[in-house]
Amino acid sequence: MHDLYVKAIDSGRFTGDELTMLEQFAAHHLAYAQSINGLIGKDATNQRNEGVYSAYASQMTTGSAAYRTLQTLENTLVATHTDILSNLDNHDAATLVASIITVEARHAAVFGVLPSMNLASALDNTASSIAPASSATVETTVAP
Amino acid sequence: MSDNTLSRRELLRMGGLTVVGATFLAACGKQANVPESANIASVGEVPPTTGLPAVEVTDEVLMRTAASLEYNAIETYELVLSSGLLKGDYAKLSDAVKRFRDDHTRHADAVNGLAVQLGGKAVTCGNARIRSLYIDPAVKLITETGNPDAGIDVIALAHGLENLATQTYQGVVGLLSTSQLRAAAMRIGADEARHAVVLAQVLNPGYGAVGPTTNETTGKPNVASVPMAFGALSSVQVTIGAPNAEGAKTTLAMETPSLNSLVYDYVSC
Numbered sequence: 001m002h003d004l005y006v007k008a009i010d011s012g013r014f015t016g017d018e019l020t021m022l023e024q025f026a027a028h029h030l031a032y033a034q035s036i037n038g039l040i041g042k043d044a045t046n047q048r049n050e051g052v053y054s055a056y057a058s059q060m061t062t063g064s065a066a067y068r069t070l071q072t073l074e075n076t077l078v079a080t081h082t083d084i085l086s087n088l089d090n091h092d093a094a095t096l097v098a099s100i101i102t103v104e105a106r107h108a109a110v111f112g113v114l115p116s117m118n119l120a121s122a123l124d125n126t127a128s129s130i131a132p133a134s135s136a137t138v139e140t141t142v143a144p
Numbered sequence: 145m146s147d148n149t150l151s152r153r154e155l156l157r158m159g160g161l162t163v164v165g166a167t168f169l170a171a172c173g174k175q176a177n178v179p180e181s182a183n184i185a186s187v188g189e190v191p192p193t194t195g196l197p198a199v200e201v202t203d204e205v206l207m208r209t210a211a212s213l214e215y216n217a218i219e220t221y222e223l224v225l226s227s228g229l230l231k232g233d234y235a236k237l238s239d240a241v242k243r244f245r246d247d248h249t250r251h252a253d254a255v256n257g258l259a260v261q262l263g264g265k266a267v268t269c270g271n272a273r274i275r276s277l278y279i280d281p282a283v284k285l286i287t288e289t290g291n292p293d294a295g296i297d298v299i300a301l302a303h304g305l306e307n308l309a310t311q312t313y314q315g316v317v318g319l320l321s322t323s324q325l326r327a328a329a330m331r332i333g334a335d336e337a338r339h340a341v342v343l344a345q346v347l348n349p350g351y352g353a354v355g356p357t358t359n360e361t362t363g364k365p366n367v368a369s370v371p372m373a374f375g376a377l378s379s380v381q382v383t384i385g386a387p388n389a390e391g392a393k394t395t396l397a398m399e400t401p402s403l404n405s406l407v408y409d410y411v412s413c
Binding site: 016017018020021024025027028031032035078082083085086087088089091094095096098099100101102103104105106107108109110112113114117119122123125 | 240243247310313314318323324331333334335337338339340341345351352354355369370372375
């Protein structure tokens with residue numbers, strides 16, 4: 001997720017407050033990766049999921065497509081982290097993941113209210129989990 | 145001086161001890177016209193008290209408390225719709241308010257369903273303590289005469305309640321005993337966070353208002369859609385009401401339900 005935000009930032013399509021917002025969201029996801037890796041310890045992979053990255057990166061062809069892609073992936077992460085939470089017994093990990101889920105939901109909602117308010121886009125999450133243990137189908141295609 | 149004689153100092157000390165002892169014994173004795181009691185002597189009669197039932201913070205109590213907060217939100221949105229506070233530019237928010245109310249009804253049904261599954265009773269009313277501590281005083285401030293910003297203030301209250309609900313669900317993750325319940329809580333908590341973003345953008349719109357910023361005049365934080373990298377569990381500040389002579393509004397600090405505001409098994413609507 002962090003790397004997809006960096007791709008959007010580096011595209012040169014965004015300036016000013018929009019760029020600042022994307023930089024903030026990128027920093028958030030970097031903090032999540034670092035926090036989760038910190039909990040995992042020596043087993044942490046410390047690298048992105050290449051399959052997810054390439055599937056989504058190829059869809060960020062315009063500014064609006066980038067926003068749709070980022071929103072879809074934020075929604076997917078909300079579903080995925082909630083799915084993981086349902087299988088997580090470690091107390092510290094559960095509280096950390098919960099504190100991440102609420103902000104990922106906020107990120108996704110922001111893309112629904114900006115640049116113009118679309119209530120359904122901000123509030124509805126139809127994305128499926130892509131957690132390895134999930135039985136859900138992996139959906140990496142962004143709706144137009 | 146010989147050993148069997150008393151000095152003047154020793155004599156005074158013994159006399160003092162005698163007076164203290166006599167006073168103590170007199171205090172322990174019966175007194176005229178005072179009913180006898182097994183308790184420590186007191187003036188007047190204390191009415192008998194009824195102790196609170198022994199309670200435990202269980203998953204069921206946490207789900208019942210969550211349901212009560214959902215009803216607080218439902219009641220507040222009903223008030224917003226019926227009070228006519230959404231006027232002018234804010235009238236277009238009616239659809240959003242109805243959607244939020246319906247979402248909270250769905251959430252209340254969901255958490256009540258879990259409470260019943262756990263052996264408890266469903267809660268179909270707002271949390272009385274949250275209402276009396278936060279919502280009633282806020283509504284009073286918003287609707288008081290001379291408040292020129294009632295429309296935006298009621299949005300600010302709703303925004304505060306959505307943040308409070310988000311934090312409540314996030315907070316109970318550390319208290320619930322099963323991972324399935326924790327996930328169920330966060331499915332709803334994520335929805336509340338989305339509501340908060342929509343309302344935050346009404347209060348402080350634009351890309352520049354997404355992250356944390358500070359009001360240069362007051363030095364206080366502006367409303368932000370995404371105030372922090374991680375979900376906070378701190379108090380929720382709501383600034384509302386008619387401005388005072390200096391132009392400052394009242395700031396209410398709202399906290400997530402604690403031991404005094406949980407909806408225990410014995411609490412009913």
